Every structure is written in C-alpha cells, then in structure tokens.
Amino acid sequence: MEVLKHVIELKYEIIIVTNQYLLGEGTINQAQYDKYTRRLVRLLASVGVEIRDIFYCPHARWVDCRCRKPSTGLFDQAIDKYPLIDLSTAFLVGDSICDVELAKAVGIPSFGVGLGYSGSIHLPSISDLCDHQLW
Ligand SMILES: [Zn+2]
Numbered sequence: 093m094e095v096l097k098h099v100i101e102l103k104y105e106i107i108i109v110t111n112q113y114l115l116g117e118g119t120i121n122q123a124q125y126d127k128y129t130r131r132l133v134r135l136l137a138s139v140g141v142e143i144r145d146i147f148y149c150p151h152a153r154w155v156d157c158r159c160r161k162p163s164t165g166l167f168d169q170a171i172d173k174y175p176l177i178d179l180s181t182a183f184l185v186g187d188s189i190c191d192v193e194l195a196k197a198v199g200i201p202s203f204g205v206g207l208g209y210s211g212s213i214h215l216p217s218i219s220d221l222c223d224h225q226l227w
Pocket residue numbers: 149150151157158159160
C-alpha cells in the first residue's frame with residue numbers, strides 16, 4: 093500500500109493490466125472476478141490509492157489471443173482509451189516474466205519484483221520501488 097501511495101504522491105496514475113486466465117479456464121466465473129476486483133479497488137481507494145483503470149485478459153492459456161501478456165493487447169487498449177498517457181515517463185511493475193516482456197515490447201522500463209531478471213530493474217520486494225528514482 094505504502095509504495096502505491098508513494099507513486100500516487102509523485103502524480104502518477106495507476107493502470108492495472110492483468111492476465112486472468114482462470115476466467116477462461118473456468119476456475120472462477122465473471123461474478124467472482126468482478127467481486128474480487130471491486131473489493132481490491134475499494135480497499136485501495138480507502139487508503140488513498142485510486143486505480144485509474146483495469147484491463148484484463150479473460151482468455152484461457154490455450155487461446156491464441158492478442159491480450160494475454162506478454163502480448164501487447166491490454167497495453168494497446170489502455171493507450172487507446174487514455175491517449176494522453178506520457179510513455180516517456182511511464183513504467184511497468186510486475187512479478188512475472190510476462191510483465192517484463194510486455195514492457196520490453198512496448199518500449200517502457202520495468203521493475204521486476206522478485207524476478208532477478210536482467211531485462212528489468214530488479215526489486216527484491218515491491219516496497220523497494222520507493223528507493224528508486226522514477227521517471
Ligand atoms: Zn486475451
């Protein structure tokens with residue numbers, strides 16, 4: 093939470109891009125996803141962290157879609173909806189290789205939480221983001 097507040101205080105806006113293949117694979121249904129997401133957004137808002145938007149891929153892993161990270165579909169949707177996003181100062185934080193690969197594909201820097209992956213700036217924990225100069 094603190095790290096998200098820090099990012100908000102720096103005047104960034106937060107957009108979530110997330111793979112939700114459990115939907116497409118039938119593990120959870122749309123109502124469960126919606127309920128969980130609303131709870132998350134409300135919880136964050138209650139501590140002053142507003143999420144601007146959420147883009148998600150609902151497809152099963154065996155579906156050849158354009159939106160499942162590391163494909164760029166979710167990112168493209170966000171840019172289409174918010175064309176004023178300044179990509180020169182945007183960055184991506186993720187805990188999966190697919191997040192780092194997405195950031196590389198769209199040409200923005202990324203922080204990989206717990207990944208130890210050379211394609212991103214390594215963060216042992218997301219709270220370590222506060223120690224970095226952001227763009
Ligand atoms: Zn998809």
